[in-house]
Amino acid sequence: MEFKHTSVLLHETIDNLKPKDGGLYVDATFGGGGHAKYLLSKINSGTLIGFDQDEYAIKAAELNFADLLRDDSSPRLKLVHDNFSHLESNLVKLGYSDGIDGIYYDLGVSSPQFDQADRGFSYRYDARLDMRMDQSQSLDAYELVNTLDQKDLANILYKFGDEKYSRQIARKIVEKRKVKPIETTFELVDIIKEAIPAFARRTGGHPAKKSFQALRVAVNHELEVLQESLEEAIKALRPGGRISVITFQSDEDKIVKKIFKKYSEVEVPRGMPIIPDDLKPTLRLVNRKPITASTTELEDNNRSHSAKLRVAEKI
Numbered sequence: 110m111e112f113k114h115t116s117v118l119l120h121e122t123i124d125n126l127k128p129k130d131g132g133l134y135v136d137a138t139f140g141g142g143g144h145a146k147y148l149l150s151k152i153n154s155g156t157l158i159g160f161d162q163d164e165y166a167i168k169a170a171e172l173n174f175a176d177l178l179r180d181d182s183s184p185r186l187k188l189v190h191d192n193f194s195h196l197e198s199n200l201v202k203l204g205y206s207d208g209i210d211g212i213y214y215d216l217g218v219s220s221p222q223f224d225q226a227d228r229g230f231s232y233r234y235d236a237r238l239d240m241r242m243d244q245s246q247s248l249d250a251y252e253l254v255n256t257l258d259q260k261d262l263a264n265i266l267y268k269f270g271d272e273k274y275s276r277q278i279a280r281k282i283v284e285k286r287k288v289k290p291i292e293t294t295f296e297l298v299d300i301i302k303e304a305i306p307a308f309a310r311r312t313g314g315h316p317a318k319k320s321f322q323a324l325r326v327a328v329n330h331e332l333e334v335l336q337e338s339l340e341e342a343i344k345a346l347r348p349g350g351r352i353s354v355i356t357f358q359s360d361e362d363k364i365v366k367k368i369f370k371k372y373s374e375v376e377v378p379r380g381m382p383i384i385p386d387d388l389k390p391t392l393r394l395v396n397r398k399p400i401t402a403s404t405t406e407l408e409d410n411n412r413s414h415s416a417k418l419r420v421a422e423k424i
């Protein structure tokens with residue numbers, strides 16, 4: 110089963126975890142398993158648990174990684190078809206409740222999700238407005254576009270897509286859907302184009318890029334689940350264990366930065382001679398500034414342009 114996806118910041122993400130033999134690792138966003146394959150090549154023993162909420166990614170992994178999925182006493186790979194926000198409960202279910210040695214996230218969508226027209230993620234293909242990463246979820250882009258009130262729609266476009274014309278686009282959507290529901294990606298693209306002034310359409314990227322990104326983030330609750338999962342991941346890490354997170358949008362990076370800061374800095378009341386354990390930091394930042402793609406990677410992989418990697422270690 111084909112799964113064509115070029116992994117971003119491959120070596121930087123995995124090498125910074127310092128994988129060790131016998132360790133227990135989590136890939137929160139398995140996708141095509143590019144990072145997973147590299148991590149497993151760095152250790153002679155140990156287990157990797159791969160999460161993905163997308164049924165297609167899991168099915169492809171079951172076929173493409175069949176040799177690593179053997180059900181023996183020390184499996185190299187285990188797959189979990191679930192949202193990474195349920196990290197802790199899945200680890201317990203699998204019998205791993207005494208901590209992990211490393212975890213990494215490669216956020217956002219995979220190339221197949223974009224390229225399979227019927228998933229409705231792309232403004233380049235005509236499809237039903239879907240954008241669900243988890244096909245069993247009921248909320249989709251169709252529902253958001255056709256039921257949210259104008260103000261909430263505008264807020265989503267502005268907050269998650271930085272769309273300058275969010276209010277104009279939301280107004281146009283509400284006007285059009287009074288006539289008939291907006292069913293497809295191309296219908297939405299036409300509405301966005303109509304709502305944006307002509308001079309603005311001629312500059313920057315595709316006029317629907319920001320709105321599509323915003324709807325995708327909203328449909329998949331991307332920012333909320335990231336926040337929940339990072340908290341659980343930090344808790345699950347064993348001392349010395351590391352966490353790597355690749356983000357592709359500034360809102361995601363802000364969440365990672367804020368949570369890493371929360372756990373790596375403590376405010377000790379002035380005059381306190383000994384710092385009690387519950388006031389000691391839990392994390393140490395491995396890099397203060399995010400790691401970005403090298404010139405070679407930037408030339409080879411367009412997706413790497415917006416990638417930022419932050420790494421931290423549990424103390």
Ligand SMILES: C[S@@+](CC[C@H](N)C(=O)[O-])C[C@H]1O[C@@H](n2cnc3c(N)ncnc32)[C@H](O)[C@@H]1O
Nearest residue numbers: 116138140141142143144161162163192193215
């Ligand atoms: C960028 S791709 C990962 C690519 C992978 N690192 C590789 O090298 O092939 C992101 C994957 O994470 C999955 N994903 C995104 N958010 C998720 C979440 N909250 N829970 C579980 N999987 C998620 C997507 O379905 C997608 O398959």
